[in-house]
Amino acid sequence: MTGVMIIRAFLDARDGVEDNDTPARNVMLIPDSAHGTNPASAHLSGFTVKTVRSTAQGQTDLDHLRELCATGDVAGLMLTNPNTVGLFEKEIREICRIVHEAGGLVYMDGANMNALVGVARPGDMGVDVIHLNLHKTFSTPHGGGGPGSGPCCCTKELEPYLPVPRVVKEGDQFRLDFNYPQTIGRVKAFHGNFGMFTRALSYILTHGPDGLREATEAAVLNARYIAHALTSDYDKPFDAPPMHEVVFTDKKQTRKGVHTLDIAKRLIDYGFHPMTIYFPLIVQGAMLIEPTESVGRQELQQFIDAMRAIAREAQETPDLVINAPHTTRIGRLDEAAAARKPVLRWQPPAAASAA
Incomplete structure (x- = not known):
């Protein structure tokens, strides 16, 4: 949900809101093959969800995507790649181009990054923001006995909207910095499931x-x-x-x-x-x-x-x-x-x- 909130904040800053405080873009597109957490996150963030059909080959239907993007109210697309039927979205760059030309952003559910790490980079495909499931891709326990951990990665353009606090290094010391005026704020009362971050980092550095x-x-x-x-x-x-x-x-x-x-x-x-x-x-x-x-x-x-x-x-x-x-x-x-x-x-x- 953090990634979707970042999209909301960015679009509100770029496009403004209507006279009745309604966002100018309030539709989030989600493929019919998506996991149910995607529409749930979009709804919780105030978006109206519209479904993008899949083709008989298990790929995103580009014609239907273009049709939905033509309305002018699309905020973005939430896409899993590879998708939930286990297939790589071979038209991923075209998918991102269609959404971007319509004024929206592309959120990638990182649940299936197990098929891409070290081989392909979501940013090169045109993805704007993604979360990583550390328990699926980087060998952490599923929550380590507590809440799950899904670090959020984004483009430089979206960086100002990332949550706070952020870790800043000054000399040989670290501190927590809250001074980011455009941030979406805190998403957790504490500082995230930190133990999962260290385990995932250890896994990455080891391999x-x-x-x-x-x-x-x-x-x-x-x-x-x-x-x-x-x-x-x-x-x-x-x-x-x-x-x-x-x-x-x-x-x-x-x-x-x-x-x-x-x-x-x-x-x-x-x-x-x-x-x-x-x-x-x-x-x-x-x-x-x-x-x-x-x-x-x-x-x-x-x-x-x-x-x-x-x-x-x-x-x-x-x-x-x-x-x-x-x-x-x-x-x-x-x-x-x-x-x-x-x-x-x-x-x-x-x-x-x-x-």
């Missing part, structure tokens, strides 16, 4: 440019290895080679009554944590597999063998998959009821049964 590039190449290679190995067993909705993650669907298995959730539950019996399922939303029955750079060839093959075995079971003994898992202490949970009526604290047995 260096060559090591970071090697990690990126390994992440992409691992995903493409899985994509190639499972193509005959599961439906792969997009022909383009994936980047660091690959999406399959349950299209071949639904003929036997087996669905994505069943496949994920059956994976537990084979000793694997299930992949992300039913996301991205534009893919029916999606199974999003992201092996990362840290998984070796042997582990990849074990996962592939398990997925192939489940594909065979779905055809030959579908009930085995539909009723999975079989080896866990607790069987299939009613996840819909858990989502609709969550029990978030312990209750005495009598009170729990009455509820």
Whole structure:
């Protein structure tokens, strides 16, 4: 949300506001494949969200983007690259050009930087502001026991609007500087999740440019290895080679009554944590597999063998998959009821049964 707030502050300073204090540009464009946190951040920052369609090939629809940008009220575009179906937006420079010519800015969700570090720079693509998911790309724990950490990077033009305080070095000492008149101000009461910054910096310095590039190449290679190995067993909705993650669907298995959730539950019996399922939303029955750079060839093959075995079971003994898992202490949970009526604290047995 910090990046979107920076865009808001920059546009208000550049374009001003209407007589009723309404921003001149109040529309944020977001692809239909985006993670739900993107529209949530835009709404919280006061923007109206409009959706950009994806093509049948999983890319941003440029014609639809041009149509939406022609209205004159577009503040920017929130884009993930590679996108959430695991494909690199091959027209990224044209996408940025269209938005910039319409007077908007481009925010890039850095969730998938695992496929780009050491290989490509978002600034060269035309991106104005980006956040980095340290837990996904730079090996920090997911929040380190506290809030997550997503450092915000931007162009020189947007620098005055970055949050405060900022660390300034004077001689051999450091101090916190609040004196930035155009800043969006504080975004946290404390100084961010500092422990994550130091861990990520240690990771970067330890690996260096060559090591970071090697990690990126390994992440992409691992995903493409899985994509190639499972193509005959599961439906792969997009022909383009994936980047660091690959999406399959349950299209071949639904003929036997087996669905994505069943496949994920059956994976537990084979000793694997299930992949992300039913996301991205534009893919029916999606199974999003992201092996990362840290998984070796042997582990990849074990996962592939398990997925192939489940594909065979779905055809030959579908009930085995539909009723999975079989080896866990607790069987299939009613996840819909858990989502609709969550029990978030312990209750005495009598009170729990009455509820």
